[in-house]
Amino acid sequence: MTVSTPLLKTWLITGASSGIGLNATKQLLQDGHKVIALVRSPQKLQAFTDQYPTTLNILKLDLTQTEKIAPSVERAFQHAGRIDVLLNAAGYALVGAAEELNENAISTQITTNLLAPIYLTKAALPYFREQKTGHILHISSEGGQITYPSASIYHASKWGAEGFFEALAKEVQNLGIKVTLIEPGRIKTEFDNNAVITEPQLDDYRKTTVGTYFRLLAMGRFPMIGDPAKVAQMIIKVSTVTNPPLRLILGSDSYKNIIRETENRLQAAKEQQKTAKSTDIKFIDEN
Structure with a gap:
């Protein structure tokens, strides 16, 4: 990757109070960048507010209240005057057999992991387009390219985001706007502790790959090998490319x-x- 000359930038970050978002926020503030944090629980960042009173601004936002997303983004741009990078870092995992998940849990997962980032990005685009510059970073996952049993709705949210941001990148490539999907593996954060879990209740699922997955998870067969600080460092680095x-x-x-x-x-x-060619209107069997 060719790195451009580092400049102090203003970042708009969701999920800034935990995990990757928190690590990125820490490093950015330490390096002199400005951060506008959209978080559900502002008190979690109070210590940073005291330490960085002029470079950290916190706006309260619950991503499930989608009607508040656009006004929050507008407030952020009005406050900063200019925002260079949008980092969609908020998200969590809903775990369990699809049949056993309740509809409210499914809806909340899709809203938080997929719809909210789409609405946030949509709200930021007019400003980036006017600036003729901007970088949209979305925390996807290896789960946006692969799947595990017991994570069907989580994967639906991540695969959906992959499709959205890949198509978006093509739409804005001539407008000075950049898009990057971040695909980490298992990182040593509170991700597992924050997951919403429904263990198999039906014997049928206890005997399938769903049950196997839960047993392997309990055995520690999916270790967290990623360093969140290093992940945040690479995310910040890619914003300078x-x-x-x-x-x-x-x-x-x-x-x-x-x-x-x-x-x-x-x-x-x-x-x-x-087989694919056989359905063409003018199919010619080359055999």
């Missing part, structure tokens, strides 16, 4: 899993070449 990648894979586990699944998917697709 002249031509940033559309996707930034972070973590050896994420890299291994994404490569494996991508190769399997490509091979499966290639095996269907004849």
Whole structure:
């Protein structure tokens, strides 16, 4: 990656009070950047407010209250005058067999992980377009490229975001606006503790891959090997790149899993070449 000359920037960050968002916020403030934090619980950042009274501004926002997203983004831009980077870092995992999840839990997951980032980005775009510059960073996951049983709705939110931001990147590429999807593996944060979990209640699911997944999880077979500080450092670094990648894979586990699944998917697709061609209007059987 070609890195441009570092400049002090203003960042708008969701999920700034925990996990990746918190680590990015800490590092940015330490380096002299300005941060506008959109958080549900402002008190969690009170210590930073006292330490960085002129470079940290906190706005309260519950992402499930989607009608408040656009006004909050407008307030942020009005306060800052200019925002250079939008980091969508808020999110959590809903875990359990799809059949056993209640509809409210499903709706909240999709709203928080997918709809809210879309609305935030949509609200920021007019300002970025007027500035003729801006970088949208979205915390996706290896779960935006691969899947695990028991995480169907989480994956739906992440795969949906991958599609949205990839298409968006094509829409804004000539407007001076950059888009990067961040795809980390398992990072040592409070992610697991913040997950909403429904363990299998039906015997059928206890005996399937759902039950197996929960047992492996309990055995520690999915270790958190990612360093949140290093992940935040790479996210900040990619914001200084002249031509940033559309996707930034972070973590050896994420890299291994994404490569494996991508190769399997490509091979499966290639095996269907004849079947795919057979539905063309002018199909010619080359055999």
